[in-house]
């Protein structure tokens with residue numbers, strides 16, 4: 704018995720060593736190969752079964768909502784009905800499995816579920832295969848009246864579905880700035896909503912800075928630049944160019960500034 708256990712430990716160690724060496728030489732390939740497994744485990748660990756939640760199923764989406772926030776579930780459903788197909792059509796993409804959208808009515812609960820700092824503003828998120836949306840009643844700038852109209856105009860649904868599609872197509876092999884740029888561009892394209900408009904870009908960050916240090920840069924400028932780079936690529940080379948870049952990364956290849964500005 705003990706002998707068998709030692710053999711198993713030895714095999715696991717050899718596998719880890721082989722993977723570590725493979726990662727050094729082919730980081731993109733290893734990442735795209737094992738990412739679906741990592742995501743399945745990570746996604747399952749992020750959310751507990753939510754008691755006191757109801758669910759609505761529409762097409763390939765499952766919306767889970769606190770039972771006293773059924774109206775918010777319908778706001779999300781309206782966003783999905785009006786915009787999800789347009790996101791999928793842009794990328795010529797259809798999800799292979801159901802997409803789970805969890806609504807939170809408390810910002811701290813949502814931050815805790817996502818393991819992010821309580822100082823960060825969060826209205827929507829995509830993490831490990833799942834989408835979370837904060838009830839607009841809990842948004843810091845929520846108006847007292849016409850919350851539905853407010854949600855419709857600035858819904859995070861398009862942004863988060865785009866993250867999900869980009870993640871699936873690239874198998875997680877995508878820099879943060881690029882997925883944020885594409886998600887922000889899709890909001891602009893589909894909803895006519897550009898929350899980065901008017902943000903000044905004083906000294907532009909390089910692609911390398913955006914790739915290596917996105918989270919440490921000035922958040923507003925980093926998002927603005929990411930949006931502008933993606934918009935510029937679409938304006939110059941067309942929609943299909945974005946799709947081809949994502950396919951390219953989905954095969955474990957790295958993108959560089961040359962590819963972005965051919």
Ligand SMILES: [Zn+2]
Nearest residue numbers: 862866883886
């Ligand atoms: Zn985002």
